[in-house]
Amino acid sequence: DTAVSQTPKYLVTQMGNDKSIKCEQNLGHDTMYWYKQDSKKFLKIMFSYNNKELIINETVPNRFSPKSPDKAHLNLHINSLELGDSAVYFCASSQETSGNTYEQYFGPGTRLTVT
Amino acid sequence: GEDVEQSLFLSVREGDSSVINCTYTDSSSTYLYWYKQEPGAGLQLLTYIFSNMDMKQDQRLTVLLNKKDKHLSLRIADTQTGDSAIYFCAEKYGGSQGNLIFGKGTKLSVKP
Numbered sequence: 001d002t003a004v005s006q007t008p009k010y011l012v013t014q015m016g017n018d019k020s021i022k023c024e025q026n027l028g029h030d031t032m033y034w035y036k037q038d039s040k041k042f043l044k045i046m047f048s049y050n051n052k053e054l055i056i057n058e059t060v061p062n063r064f065s066p067k068s069p070d071k072a073h074l075n076l077h078i079n080s081l082e083l084g085d086s087a088v089y090f091c092a093s094s095q096e097t098s099g100n101t102y103e104q105y106f107g108p109g110t111r112l113t114v115t
Numbered sequence: 116g117e118d119v120e121q122s123l124f125l126s127v128r129e130g131d132s133s134v135i136n137c138t139y140t141d142s143s144s145t146y147l148y149w150y151k152q153e154p155g156a157g158l159q160l161l162t163y164i165f166s167n168m169d170m171k172q173d174q175r176l177t178v179l180l181n182k183k184d185k186h187l188s189l190r191i192a193d194t195q196t197g198d199s200a201i202y203f204c205a206e207k208y209g210g211s212q213g214n215l216i217f218g219k220g221t222k223l224s225v226k227p
Contacts, residue, residue, distance in 0.1 A: 101165075102207050107157055
């Protein structure tokens with residue numbers, strides 16, 4: 001019973017291509033996130049979505065776009081892939097209502113390699 | 116802006132205690148967290164502490180919070196080789212709609 005799942009686990013593609021990574025959570029959480037982890041293991045938030053509204057968008061190129069068809073899903077679309085996009089991308093979710101402890105639960109990650 | 120700092124590496128011998136330290140900048144943080152990442156895996160929540168607490172103990176894990184100095188530590192008693200991983204400190208800022216800010220992670224190596 002996976003709480004946060006991502007597909008695919010590995011993605012190898014060429015520069016210039018467009019790709020998507022899917023994320024689903026079955027925890028009933030109201031907020032979902034995408035993080036990028038670089039080769040040095042530094043973790044940086046890219047987006048968060050709460051009730052289908054983007055509430056945080058760090059300095060991420062507009063080639064990246066999150067899409068949330070419903071509260072349980074937040075997919076990441078990447079256009080015109082570049083070599084520097086190679087990283088591990090993590091999806092996470094949390095319940096952001098008062099009275100909770102706000103911990104985020106992470107998916108297993110998607111390793112993207114751009115050649 | 117908000118920042119979370121950790122030392123990048125820690126090496127201990129099996130059976131010893133490990134202490135991983137973290138400093139943060141946002142005095143209004145409500146919760147602070149420790150996550151563990153094993154090789155090739157996602158982040159796993161280990162424990163958290165509310166900002167009005169000084170200490171929290173959970174089996175081999177002890178979290179100490181010094182709110183005055185904005186210092187958080189994670190102590191792992193009787194460290195085992197299976198504890199080898201990267202440990203991330205994170206703070207929650209901005210209230211209920213705020214984000215988590217992660218440190219750069221401390222790589223713990225446990226030698227037999």
